[in-house]
Amino acid sequence: MPEADNCPVCNTPCEIETGPVDKSLLGSGTEIVYATCKTCKARWRRKSGLFFGKLIYEKWACRMPEINIPFPLLGGGIKIHPRWCRWVKIKEKRVLTSFEREIRGKPGLLHGKTYDETISISPKKHAIYEFEASRNSRVKGEISSSLPIDAWFLDEKNFDKYDRKKSFEVEDETNGIYQAKIDFVVKNDGSWFVILVNINKSEAKVKVYLHV
Numbered sequence: 397m398p399e400a401d402n403c404p405v406c407n408t409p410c411e412i413e414t415g416p417v418d419k420s421l422l423g424s425g426t427e428i429v430y431a432t433c434k435t436c437k438a439r440w441r442r443k444s445g446l447f448f449g450k451l452i453y454e455k456w457a458c459r460m461p462e463i464n465i466p467f468p469l470l471g472g473g474i475k476i477h478p479r480w481c482r483w484v485k486i487k488e489k490r491v492l493t494s495f496e497r498e499i500r501g502k503p504g505l506l507h508g509k510t511y512d513e514t515i516s517i518s519p520k521k522h523a524i525y526e527f528e529a530s531r532n533s534r535v536k537g538e539i540s541s542s543l544p545i546d547a548w549f550l551d552e553k554n555f556d557k558y559d560r561k562k563s564f565e566v567e568d569e570t571n572g573i574y575q576a577k578i579d580f581v582v583k584n585d586g587s588w589f590v591i592l593v594n595i596n597k598s599e600a601k602v603k604v605y606l607h608v
Contacts, residue, residue, distance in 0.1 A: 399411070399412050399429075400412065401429065401431065401442060402553075403431070403433040403435065403436065403438060403440065404438075404440055404442075404453035404455070404486050404487040405433065405436050405438040405440065405455060405486065406433060406435050406436040406438070407553050408433055408434070408435040408436070410431040410432070410433050410434070411431065412429045412430065412431045412442075413429070413430050413431065414428070414429055414430070415428040415429070415430050415441070428441050428442070428443045429441060429442040429443070438455050438456075439455070439456040440453060440454060440455045440456065440486075441453075441454050441456075441483065442454075450488055450489070451488070451489045452485060452487075452488055453485070453486055453487035453488070453489065454483040454484060454485050454486065455483070455484050455486050456481065456482075456483060456484075457481065457482065457483075457484045458480065458481040463475070463476040464476075487556065487560070489556075510606070510607040510608075511525050511537075511604055511605065511606045511607070512604070512605050513603075513604055514601065514602065514603050514604070515601075515602050515604060516599050516600070516601055516602070517545065517592060517593075517594040517599065517600045517602055518594065518599055519594060519596060519597050519598055519599060520594065520595070520596075520597075521593075521594055522591050522592060522593045522594065523591070523592045523602070523604070524589055524590070524591050524592075525589065525590040525591075525592075525604070525606055526587060526588070526589050527587070527588050527589075527590070527606075527608050528586070528587055528588075529582040529585070529586075529588050529608050530582065530585050531582060531583065531584050531585050532581065532582065532583075533582045533608055534579055534580065534581055534582065534608070535549065535578065535579075535580040535582065535588065535590060535606060535607070535608055536577075536578060536579050536580075536606070536607060536608075537577070537578045537604070537605045537606035537607055538575075538576070538577055538578065538603075538605045539570075539573050539575070539576055539578060539592070539602065539603070539604060539605075540573075540574070540575040540576075540602070540603045541573055541574055541575070541600050541601065541602045541603070542600055542601040542602070543574075543594065543596045543598060543600040544571075544572040544573060544574055544595065544596070545572075545573050545592055545593060545594050545595065545596075545600055545602065546569065546570070546571045546572070546573070546592070546593040546595060547569065547570045547571075547573055547576075547578060547590060547591070547592055547593075548566045548568075548569045548590070548591045548593065549566065549567045549568040549569065549580040549588065549589070549590055549591075550564065550565075550566060550567055550588070550589045550591065551567055551583070551584065551586065551587075551588060551589075552586055552587040552588070552589070554566070554567070555587075555589045555591075558591070567580070567583065567588075568580045568581070578590070578606060582608075590606060592604070
């Protein structure tokens with residue numbers, strides 16, 4: 397079965413093809429993944445970043461698209477080819493490193509299925525916890541904070557919008573937490589995110605226990 401990935405422009409699943417190797421500064425690299433979205437018609441590619449654990453999504457953009465000008469009376473026409481075309485970065489996605497895959501699921505570590513730690517969240521900043529979860533499972537836990545904070549539950553599509561400072565929708569939320577139990581229901585398979593937001597002008601000390 398062909399590999400698929402969601403279009404970084406409209407989030408529609410696309411079948412992908414591989415291209416030439418994208419070499420890093422270290423001299424090694426991975427094959428670039430290409431696709432053309434059947435929904436929004438965007439031509440995009442996915443390649444590894446210069447730093448470990450990141451994928452860069454780029455869209456092929458032209459200031460002047462290809463134009464065909466017919467001359468019916470003369471039985472022909474002319475074609476103006478695309479001009480000023482280039483790959484434009486539109487999305488960056490963090491993926492697990494081999495080390496993180498090895499320790500996945502242990503308490504207090506990035507991308508594990510359980511988090512058990514005490515953290516400090518700076519004023520007007522946030523902390524992010526990611527889970528790979530299946531439909532109808534639950535992200536549960538307890539949060540206690542020295543100051544009132546908000547807890548948002550987002551799917552991958554809306555987290556990407558949030559990360560790019562665009563309009564997004566929260567799947568579920570609990571606001572003004574000093575101490576509260578968390579119980580978010582997962583609607584679809586995939587990556588889900590709990591974001592703890594410090595809405596205050598002072599640093600918040602937060603005890604976090606979250607698990608699937």
